[in-house]
Amino acid sequence: MSQQHPHRGTLFLEDAEILSHQEFDGRQYVLKLHAPKCAQAATPGSFIHLSCDPSLPMRRPLSIMRAHAGRGTIEILYKVVGAGLTLLSHRKVGEQLSCLGPIGQGFRPHPQRPHTLLVGGGVGIPPMIFLAEALLDRTDAEWQPLVLMGSEIPFPFRTRPSTILVPGMPDGTIACMPLLEEWGIPSRLASLAGYAGCHDGYVSDLAAHWLSTLDQDTLARTELFACGPTPMLEAITTVARRFEIPCQVSLEEFMACGVGGCAGCAVRVETPDGPAMKRICVDGPVFDAMTVFAPS
Template sequence: MKHPPQRNSICLEDAKILTHHAYPGDQHIMRLQAPRCAARAKPGQFVHLTVDPQRPLRRPISIMRACADEGWIDLLYKRVGEGTTLLTARSAGEHLSTLGPIGQPFQIREKRPLLIGGGVGMPPMVFIAESLRHSEYQPMVILGSEVPFPFTPQPSSILLPGMPDGVIATMPLLDDWDIPCRLASQQQMPGVYQGYVTDLARRWLDSLETQARQEVGLYACGPHPMLEAAVALAREYALPVQVSLEEFMACGVGACAGCSVEVQTGKEPTMQRVCVDGPVFDGYQVFA
């Protein structure tokens, strides 16, 4: 089996926990001092962490931010099982064995990237947005959650066409970067669109003139049903679409092939590994 070239850039580091904060909904944001990973990380890539010395199997977690100058990375994760429960007990000052960055990143090709993140699929979208903040690209970010967001939503200072009345809540960090963002949830949250992220994305797309809509590319990460809906939305508007998949994995570096998924790359489907052939794939090839 051919080894993807990016596998040669994976670093093994004894990363120090700088900060570790808990948020409602069993969500946590951890900052790690991992300079080699931070220098190489790209949006869509992840790290493979040893969550506890007594647990040999690592856990994959998407990179939300990376600062090459200061050598840190930020990770957002949700406590869902034994591994992440053990991770929640780790404190600032402790060290975690860290492999990363791993995987194929997003490739931003369109002038107006529409970034859709749901739940723990939000981090890659934040990473993309930060990477584009000083570029000629014009990103639009839509984030969704069915538990409280791992930040305090605030009214946005950026006016957006196509938004329903009262839908003004944003992620403060994105507003500080002057990047338009709106939030969606089926829960009752002030200023947040009540519904699916893809429904809110449709409202935004319909507000664009034809020429502007032709400059849009869709990028998504989140639960499988959300990704399927995002690809259906892209197909409806004839947009290019990339999706980041989340799968259970053992080795995380392509050796075990335990995270393989079916991808339509030609006349017949093939099995590809989410860890190194992905996690980012052409959405039409995954949801053919």
């Protein structure tokens, strides 16, 4: 594998069978596919380029929420926006979708910072679940990641009060994601929609509140990971800069080819040699937040 083309040999095109297709409030869906080659190579932060329907030539980039190499399955969470995902929402169990993936450079947790804070907003939640599951298998840290999620529409799961104590949380912020709770990973939710047990505010504010309760020694061992809409990522980067902790962000962008050929998803990134345009699809989607979002 050459340094010029690090993704060669790790990208697969396969016909993926739909195993389940579950709808949630807010026109949100969890799609489970049998895509063994992709499942084997997927890492937290990577995504697939999926054909939504034979009548639509353009694929859609969708983040991977879970990947099980042994079963050969991947799971995708998406929200219906536009014609392509509308068509995808109509696809049935047993049908096949052309799947290209896994694509992109994923998250890279650093062992010297085992206290991990994961922040997902809206359709940026899936990579955080994938990363949390991967961190669950670590042997280099006793501290489980904390996952914070924000949404202004109903969450794509049935929330319930957490039984895992998280010191530093605002009073009344007790709603969690049941799947993470089953794994023993603490989670908390934020929304301006008034949902029971959720922090009444932005998820970035909830992250800042929790970080403000940590001592300097803990902050020195803390790393932040985030995915969501650009305004949320900008806010999270500001929080990370305030507390002087490293932060990796997964950027969301419209894509045409998804494999670096068209450069339609390029973003300005600061490098040691000065500003450069990087392709979100293959150079990212994960970047050092400080190189993408300049201080305000």
